[in-house]
Amino acid sequence: MKALILNCTLKPSPEPSNTRALADEVIAALIDHGVDVDVQRVVDLRIPFGVQSDMGTGDEWPAVRAQIVASDILVIATPTWLGQPASVAKVVLERLDAMISETDDAGVPLAYNKVAGVVVTGNEDGAHHVIAEISGALGDIGFTIPGQAWTYWNMGPGPGPTYTETDHGHDWSRSTGRTMAANLVAVATALQHHPIPAPPSDG
Template sequence: MRAVVINCTLKASPEPSNTGALAGEVVKALEERGVTVDTVRAADLNLPPGVRTDMGPGDDWPRVHEMLLDAEILVVASPTWAGHPSSFAQRVIERMDAMISETDGDGRPVAYDRVAGVVCTGNEDGAHHVISEITGALGDFGYTIPAQAWTYWNKGPGPGDDYLDTDEGHGWAAKTGRAMAANLVTVAEALAAHPLQAPPE
């Protein structure tokens, strides 16, 4: 089983990413369950705006799209900015929109039988809003969202330490991340054994 983690931090590599650090807890839990995990950082890629899988020369999204099709699990990791997903998370969602009209050989949306979850970090309130926005879009595309398929770390409203600056709340976020990984794998295995049917005509 394979998973793709898309880190939607605003920071390009090699700058440390708080969101990537928490996502790493989920990666570790997935790998402990035998899942092969590939991680990409959206800020390192050239992702032109648009809602097509391939926007032309220089577009890095087709490579990510192929990774998504090769994986049963997707994790979108985003910081909270002004109570919303990051601009990179929104760009990823916009580029994934093309998957709605892409079908497999049985006429099913290509995202069928794949599961998805969300990792969120931030110093301000809004984690549940970020999670709901991202999972809502992924569900539209055809992904199955298992129960409790998320984890987050939130310092609370206003300024404060970043995830990497404090140990506060790490235990809960990591434990929730392990539950997230377990639920993603369990539902992915269930879908492999009992695939979704093509939508009715």
């Protein structure tokens, strides 16, 4: 089983990423379940705005898309800014939009039979709103969202330290991340045995 984690931090490498630090807890749990995990820091790639699978010369999204198609599990990890998903995460969702109308040779939408989850960090609140926005969009595209397929961390209302600057709330976020990983693997395994069929034809 394969998983792809898209880290949608605004910080380019090699700057430390709080979002990656929490995502690492989910990654470790997925590996414990025998999952082969790959990670992309999206801001390091040239991914233009758009809603097509390939925007032409220099677009690095097609390689990411190929990883998504080859994976059973997709996790979008994002910081919270102004109570919203990071702009990088929104670009990812817009580029994924093209998959709504893309199918395999049997007519099954490409995102069907793949599961997805969300990791959210931020020293401000709004995590549930971010999770809802991303999960809703992924569901529209065709991904299956298991129950409690998310984990998050925040410091609470107002400014404060970041995830890596405090131990506050880490135990809960780790525990929730382990549950998230287990649920993603359980539903991905179920879909391997009982896949969602192609949508009924209009005829």
